[in-house]
Amino acid sequence: MPVLPDYPLPDARGRFGVYGGRYVPETLIPALEELEAAYREAKADPEFLKALEYYRTRYAGRPTPLYFAANLTRHWGGARVYLKREDLNHTGAHKINNTLGQALLARRMGKRRVIAETGAGQHGVSVATVAALFGLECVVYMGEEDVRRQALNVFRMELLGAEVHPVASGSRTLKDATNEAIRDWVTHVRDSFYILGSVVGPHPYPMIVRDFQSVIGEEVKRQLLEAEGRAVPDAVVACVGGGSNAIGIFAPFAYLPEGRPRLVGVEAAGKGLGTGRHAASINAGKRGVLHGSYMYLLCDADGQIQPAHSVSAGLDYPGVGPEHAYYADAGIAEYGSVTDAEALEAFQLLARLEGIVPALESAHAVAYAGRLAREMRPDEVLVVNLSGRGDKDVVEVKRLLEARKGGR
């Protein structure tokens, strides 16, 4: 029987230190209270846990392998490098860990309609998938700009029976899709369940998404014990947009009383941190409120949210989950950044050396891991969370590489 974890944070008010909380219209407060109560009940119910375990193993394909990347290890000439293969999940990314959990919650709460936001489309596809599985009506909000860039994922969602609503307001990307999803929820709060896609949003979402994603880190512990005779690696690297795959692999290590590994989150530096065209909320943002939560975010001196940029649509979000903001301040994790160009290099490197085409998001983690591994000793162990596969990105990468060859 799997057990959903009990971490010391957030506190009773939904805060990780000063971060988190519930900055939403009053209409939603009772729904958030109801969701929190339902989640706590579900967590203690063996039937719920049994169903979660069933779908994780038989449907999503867990546990995902922890793969020793011998070629990459040799190439970098430092730490022993392992890849946690979340790319091998059904629908191609870690997103399914969370959507399965939340859809089971929705079903338990008797909600027949689910709402979601999506950027690159991975979370949207994942929600459409579980909605089909459990026979739920599904509405996905997606920025017009992303609808254009990710046409194939839009078709995929429609194939799965979801209704995709293009969002024309603001920057026409994930940030605005999220606003629209929250507006839909405010309007249909009595019969709809909002399946949030990352460790962001009002309490209890950052907690719930973290708990469902922590299966990643828990598996790493068991798998590393088998492979190396120890449960705790020396370093863990994961990419951070909103931050759900990173929290999923960090959290089981973050609250260890001693012997915590080095936890490194990698933000998208886009064209460079100094250019204003990036998505690095922790490295180059400030504190404020976005989508119901107090966190680090990109905004101007008057608090207007600034658009984020990354070559990876999945990291293209102007905020970062409150638990990451807390980890950063408390020194539990460190946060670096990787540019578009470095991520593209790593994308090709992993394909050539290991025969794995990673998501552009994950390529950020791979790029940073290369820097880190070289500084580490050969008897040390580095785990990289490979959050998703790159099928969705190959067309865009082809375009970028050809543009570069053309001398531009």
Place this chain on the structure above:
Amino acid sequence: MSERVAEAFRAARAEGRRAVIPYLTAGYPSPEAFVEVATRLARRADLLEVGLPYSDPLGDGPTIQRASEQALRQGVRTAAVLEMVRALRERTRVPILLMTYVNPVLAWGGARFFEAFAGAGVDGVILPDLPPDEDPALVAAARRAGLATVFLLAPTSTEARIQTVVRHTSGFVYAVSVTGVTGARARLPEEVGALVRRIKAHTELPVAVGFGVSNEATARQAAAAADGVVVGSALVRALEAGEDPLTVLEAVRRGAAKPV
């Protein structure tokens, strides 16, 4: 200054009608036109609600969102809104309520933000994405600056939430007529009356109904149980269509004067 808000409700009641509160987005359709239109509407209003344009207005429907986006495109930022409020204050004595989201307040720092607006002539503040118990220190900062703190309650609000929210509220309570965002609607749900009565069981404060009020009929429906009505999107829509928002406001006044 927060006392002026309560006084406006008392004055309307003394005349045997409900208070009428028009909403406009600051800087829309342009900074100059906004001040001119707001001044005209204020002559036929008991209080005036001014929205600070924000990039991510979670509580607003498409009409007000579009107005915010256009104002932002014209470079309307917090300092410019302060100037507009100052200009407005010279032209009208009607109490002004500032509607804004939490992040612009935090970006300036609560005390600095509230003091600046109080200094410009604002009497109260409405923060649709701040449940007041989420940040009592921020609410206290607004009170210290002399502002009324008007909070929202919704049809989904439980008795416990009503008690919590009214404890932090001054001036009046803002009852949201529907589960949803701002926007003109053909009819208000029947439950709006029940919500107002539930709120009044917990507080002596006046209650104003907003969201969905757009014409004489919806205003009359809102006014049946409440002490005031707020009209926003219908005014902004009139501006957008190049029509005179005063026509909409007059219709709402008729409804508010003759509640069902």
